[in-house]
Amino acid sequence: MKKYLKLWYMYSIYTSQVGLQSRFGAGLFLIGKFLRFGIFLFFFYVLSAKVDEIAGYTFWQMIFIFSTFNLVDIASQLLLREVYRFRGYVVTGSLDYFLIRPISPIFRFLFGGADILDFPMFITSAILVIISLFHVENVSVLGIIAYFSLVSNALLIALAFHIFVLAMGILTTEVDNTLWLYRDLLQMGRIPTDLYTQPIRALITFAMPVGIMITFPAKALFGTLSPFLILLSFGVGFGFLIMSYLFWQFSLRRYSSASS
Amino acid sequence: MVISVKNLSKEYSVFQKETGLSGNLKSLFNRKYETVKAVDDISFEIEEGELVGFIGPNGAGKTTTLKCLSGVLYPSSGKTEILGFNPNERKKAFLKQIGLVMGQKNQLWWDLPAVDTFILQKEIYEISDSRYNKTLGDLLDLLDAKDIIKIPVKKLSLGQRMKMEIVTSLLHNPKILFLDEPTIGLDVVMQQKLREFIKEYNNKYQSTILLTSHYMNDVEELCKRVIVINHGKILYDGVLSNLVHEYSPYKNIRITFKDNVEPNKFTKFGEVEKYAYPQLELFIKRDEVSSAVSKILSDYEVEDINIEDPEIEDVIRKVFGGE
């Protein structure tokens, strides 16, 4: 465990060094992310001038959900950035080198390059979660505990999806599109999933549990989520993780290296 | 015995592309797969300290075999045992004892100096400080590469990069080393240096080395034993010189004459390759060489005579061509 922590630290340092070599580009990307974040907040602000509630959600509740989305999205990008580089390893065959190292290859591919550039965004999202938390009425300690457990559960589901993406990458060398599809589906969670009508709601419940990842934690905090649905969320999270890990192992068996 | 391979096979299913729009649409729903046998029922054993060369044309199955041995690929059937381990289990104890170098593939951090990759490698393989310093020093000495480890990898030449790749793969002193086309793309001088290094490394550490290459010089200079593979099957496994005897029962005789001779008169000794005064080249059967040569020497005035085994590359070409 200690070895893995140290390795994670080293990978992150190296990746940051590489990332910061092109300061101009890195700076622009950072600005872009803040810009997008600010624009959405501004949009909510404009709406709030005319509307009190959207489908039963107050504005601070909407913003709380929006910042929860950002928190989950940025946290998984920050930690799992290496997955975005996986395709390169598959098509050049460098993957083989990682498979013969005496460390878990899945650890390497998931956590081998945390992106320090996402850190400012992560902090910003976290701060906004806290600010909007104070503006939401009737929050209980139990609600807060449920919220954080469900957000952790959401990160597990995100992890499961990234493992799934890796396995797909090994089988088909296709990584980027699956990854972006995941990101875009998750983006539907910027707003409460109750806003979507069928059959779209079914898509983001069954194909990807966006609701469980973003809306449910927030609802648990608002006190509008039943204990059954909380338990179900953990069940889904656990199930996704196991399934994706099995799929990963299957993909390794089917792996046929780049030279063929 | 450190490596034992029994009836190893590896099959790939390859997606067959259909042409045209209708073919494309069809293949979206109903893909046709074709099974390709990259490695087809091969068996061999390798003793500790041996330096074995795998030879064969592109796509013969050399690399696939190496990858099955190192645990990267799962065999379709058969059994491989390396140092008593099943490579596919990826046991830590096993992985710490093997090393893999692939020409043209990169394991270095491209934008950082190679020494950063080395330090990472040290952590991954849990190498102690003292052993790391010693091994690194030795390797850099052998490769004469002390001064380039602090330069970002992207600024190194191909040859320098290859040196760094090798150091990365050898830092943990692997007992078994797989070299897949290590000299590919390098210039002649660099190839020669690398060969010398491999030889020295093999002597110094008594490690077992398996090498694939299509430069015959690599194999000729380094390996006593070769395994010839084509279409996934082993065609020959044994001492290199015997391969020459087996597949080429002739020797090359090159004679320089004082006076012009009639080349047709030499057909009774063997096959006349070419004649351009004053030089005649012929192929003579191995067991007839000595009698033929003494006959020629007594019948003609000869300036010079040369008896050689045929070029190994010609022999190999013959092995692959003659099936």
Next chain:
Amino acid sequence: MKKYFWVAKNTWEETLTYRFNFLMWRIRTVVLLLSVYFLWHSVIPEGSRLFGYTQNMMLTYILLTSITNAFVISTRTHEIGDEINSGDLSNFLIKPINYFLYWFWKDIGDKAMNIVFSIAELTILFFILRPPVFIQTDFTFLSLFCISIFLAIVLYFFVNILLGMIGFWSPEVWAPRFIFSIILGFFAGNYFPLDILPNTVFKIFEALPFSYLIYFPIKIYLGQIGLPEILNGFLLMVLWIGIFFIFVQVVWRKGLKAYTAQGR
């Protein structure tokens, strides 16, 4: 002229070759469209009116951003920066071909494919969601809509060329694009019609060229701008096109000098 037609056709076929990537890209745009659609669907319930929009007007606006994007925004010009950086630009400089026209026609090939997909997607969404939409029947507004789309295509093309030429001076061609796409989505009116903004903000947006790429054409379609304002808008667009055209020429000439100097 014929050679440029082939450029467009080749681009179309190139997209077909990478059809999986393209398909995924389209799915992504639909997913984003859906978020915006459903947000507005809830913000303006049936029968109510907000910011001067009824539900069907607002949802028509949002759905129309898809087709307007296909016409105006879809482009291949982001490859220009890479082409300059890799030195592949040299292959074009020695050919009897106008580099800008070449890219314009490449864009047309790309746009054609996007338009086909956008129409198909909207048809599917129409059957699934049964959205209340507003169909414009006035021929004047429809033809003015077409003119505005054409002007928007030309205007955005020059903006793109300008962005691509960053490659002459910097290897970082993707980061500026990233920022630009974020700004564009917002300032052009991809997520909401710009006139819901406070009046002072709206005035600033209107003065910038972005609003003419998405917002302006759709507003014409919806019949929500009067004729004098439309003509006024057209005039401004032509003016912007002129400014960008001159700007492109100047930067191109300077860029070529930098290109040779770099000797790539």
